[in-house]
Amino acid sequence: MSLPCFALVSTILSILSFFYLVTAATEFDFGTLTLGSLKLLGDAHLNNGTLTLTRELAVPTSSAGRALYSRPVRFRQPGTPSPASFTTFFSFSVTNLNPSSVGAGLSFLLSPDDDTIGDAGGFLGLLGPLSSAAAFIAVEFDTLMDVEFKDINGNHVGVDLNSVVSTEVADLANIGIDLKSGDLINAWIEFDGSSKGFSVWVSYSNLKPKDPVLSMNLDVDKYLNDFMYVGFSASTQGSTEIHKIEWWSFGSSFAVAEAEAAPPPPPAVSLMNPTANSVKSAPPSLAPSHSEEKESKSKSSCHNGLCKQNLGAVAGVVTAGAFVLALFAGALIWFYSKKVKRVNKFDSLGSEIIKMPKQFTYKELRTATKCFNANRIIGHGAFGTVYKGVLPENGDIVAVKRCSHSSQGKNEFLSELSIIGSLRHRNLVRLQGWCHEKGEILLVYDLMPNGSLDKALFEARTPLPWPHRRKILLGVASALAYLHQECENQVIHRDIKTSNIMLDEGFNARLGDFGLARQTEHDKSPDATVAAGTMGYLAPEYLLTGKATEKTDVFSYGAVVLEVASGRRPIEKDANGGGKAGISCNLVEWVWSLHREGRLHMAADPRLEGEFDEGEMRRVLLVGLACSHPDPLTRPTMRGVVQMLVGEAEVPIVPRTKPTTGFSTSHSHLLLSLQDSVSDCDGIITISTSTSENSFNLGDIV
Structure with a gap:
């Protein structure tokens, strides 16, 4: 085999070796997992995209379940002295339906066995009291203090190596985490196969904490087989504890650098002559014979001729290659300059607009x-x-x-x-x-782990508690007061609605989606624009004039207040509110009618089952009506709303009968028909207005 051919083969082998290392990696996440890619053992089950590891029963019971990725993950392979590195992230919750009962907990698991499951109780489904199961590695999130297993408390994380007696342990109370809170908890686990570093981070937030809660050097040689199954295990001990995995991603890889650092192959001549390494060279003091010298000259002449031919061929190839390379470089420079010119045009604009993010x-x-x-x-x-x-x-x-x-x-x-x-x-x-x-x-x-406010109100299995609702309304009011009165330039949001209010890990409100927002100087009269927003939240004067002001935001906020307090959408089919079935009912009008009849308390969300302070509920409903006043000048400022909600200011007197507006009858009919025409409260409506002629065109509902 000639040297160029050998180099080509060597390169191909290197590429194949690299791809072998790459393809040995495993990567997946919960978004792509299905029932077919999971193996469920014991009481584990998949329900509406959520992985539940133990039984969902309101009565105390002992339960154990295990859920594994159905295909084994390679952790060792020939030619790589170190095991695979891996990272995993998962979101989980532990809920106890009966606070007086005790739990057990859950764990992230690496096991060579995908067929058996351990006992319930403190064994976490990892092994049994007499078990001789194959070695495993687990990170436990323990909610039961079991003296037998030397637990420090009922709220800790630990590393288990073929035993439920943890090798390393950390108290989660030190970082403010309560495993049994029922809140969504995020965990990151990382293992470096080269350095043997093993770390665990835990947080309520979606942002990975700077410091791990647990970190150690982990010698995995005794616990890792060539292939291992990854997943989760959990158990209860005569309790009503429910363990759920809401999200899971996993990735493993082998260090490619190890393959590149391997000893270089023997010299090319040795590979071309397999016996060369076993034949000793002649001593340098022995001169070649005359015939050997002649033969050597002959061979040298042939080699020189071959070299001249090869040099000519190489020169031709190099010249052609340089020409092609020059063409390619020219094309690349042209393409890049066009792309940079095109991108920089936007990027320069972006850099002027926004510097911090x-x-x-x-x-x-x-x-x-x-x-x-x-x-x-x-x-x-x-x-x-x-x-x-x-x-x-x-x-x-x-x-x-x-x-x-x-x-x-x-x-x-x-x-x-x-x-x-x-x-x-x-x-x-x-x-x-x-x-x-x-x-x-x-x-x-x-990312807001508790989603949007509308989903928390209308799609959650349990009703959003009243204290959470009050805190959310106060948070949104505070955000709007900041936008309207505390920014250098006033910001009018123009699309205040529950689907644009997000909830963080502590159910604090975060107002988002500023796609329709407008920025103006304080006290400057707004220009008429194309009215845009969502029906049921739009102020009547905004529909007529197209002028968005802080008072139109206040009206939208009022609709949100009534929606949160009543548990009813701003526009919905009226099935039992006294009107004809199938006719759209406007929430603001409905609450005004209850107030007129002296039945304002009837607007409270029935799903709360009276679990609220009646005085607080009445105050919140009156704030919603005050913000929804037909006359924009009568509506309070958002700073005033904050003071009302915290009890520092009295709610203004809200008349029993909704005041009439200065709009003509035809305009009122128009507004009602516009609102009745939209039953999807998430639809965005755009209305073109002409203030001189008061003509209206209903735009597209996106």
Whole structure:
């Protein structure tokens, strides 16, 4: 085999070796998992996309369950001295239906066995009292203090190595985590196969904490087989504890650097002559014979001729290669200059608009969202789709808004970017960064683990408690007071509604979606624009004039207040409210009618079953009506609303009968017909107005 051929073969072998190492890696997340890709043992079951590990019973019972990824993960392979590194992230909750009963807990598990499950109680489904199961590695989140297993308390995380007596343990109370709170808890686990570093982070937040709660050097040689199954195990001990996994992602890989650092192959001559290494060279003092010298010269002459031919061929190849390379470089430079010119035109604009948040690359966000996988979609806005993403750099969980490609979508993107990028308030959704590449417009926000307020009100299995509702309303009011009166320039949101109010891990309100927002100087009269927003939340004067003011935001907030207090959507089919079945009922009008009849307390959400302070409920409902007053000048400021909600100011007197507006009868009929025409309270309506002629055209409902 000639040297060039050998080099080519060697290169191919190196490439194949690299791809072997890459393909040995495993990667998946909960968005792509199905019942077919999970193996469920014991009481584990999949329900509506949530993995539940133990029985869901209101009566005390002992239960154990195990859920594993159905395909084994390679952790060792020939030629690599170190085991695979892995990272995993999961969101889980532990709920106790009967607080007086005790629990046990759950664990993340690596096991060579996918067929058996351990006992309930303190064994966490990992093993039994007489078990001789194959070695395993587990990270336990223990909710039961069991003296037999040397537990420090009933709220800790520990590393278990073939035993439920933890090798390392950390008290979660030290970082403010209560496993039995029922709240969603996030956990990150990382293992470096080269350094043997093993770390665990735990937080209520989607942002990975700076410091791990537990960190150690873990020698896994005794516990890892070539292939292991990964998943979860949980148990209860005569309790009503429920263990749920809401999200899970996992990735493993082998260090490619190890293969590159392997000893180099023997010299090329040795490979071309397999016996060369076993034949000793002649001593240098022995001169060759005459015949040997002649033969050597002959061979040398032939070799020199061959070398001349090869040199000519090589020169030709090099020349041709240089020409092709020059053409390629020229094309690349031309393409890059065009791309930079096109991108920089936007980026210079973006850098002027927004300086604080980070500019992400398209590759980062594409990786974070698994190529914008449909299973990662967590919401749809008026001008784009929102995906759940895991940033590869630091493991943070984010929401990535992929704006629509229409000109309107780009305008809304620029509006949102320019406004929210400069805002800082604890009750606003934080913008982490943005990206504009490959024709894509992307915004990156903090992910709110408890979703939107409308889902918490109407889609949750248990009603949102009254204290949470009061705290949320106060948070939104505080955010609007900041936008209206505390910013350098006044910001009018124009789309206040429950689906744009997000809830963080503590059910604190975070107002988001500034795509329709407008920024003006304080005390400056607003210009008439195309009225936009969602029916049921729109102030009547805004529909007529197209002028968005802080008072139109106040009206929208009033509708939100009544929605939160009553548990009814702002516009919904009236099945039992006294009207004809199937006719759209306006929430604001309905609450005004109850107030007129002296039955305002009847507006309270019946699902709360009276679990609220009647005085607080009445105050909140009156605040909602005051904000929904037909006369914009009579509505309170948002700063005043904050004072009313905290009890520092009295709610203004709200007349029993809803005051009449200054609009003509035809205008009133128009407003009613517009509101009755929309039953989907998430629909965005755009209305073109002409203030001189008072003519109206109903636009598209997006």
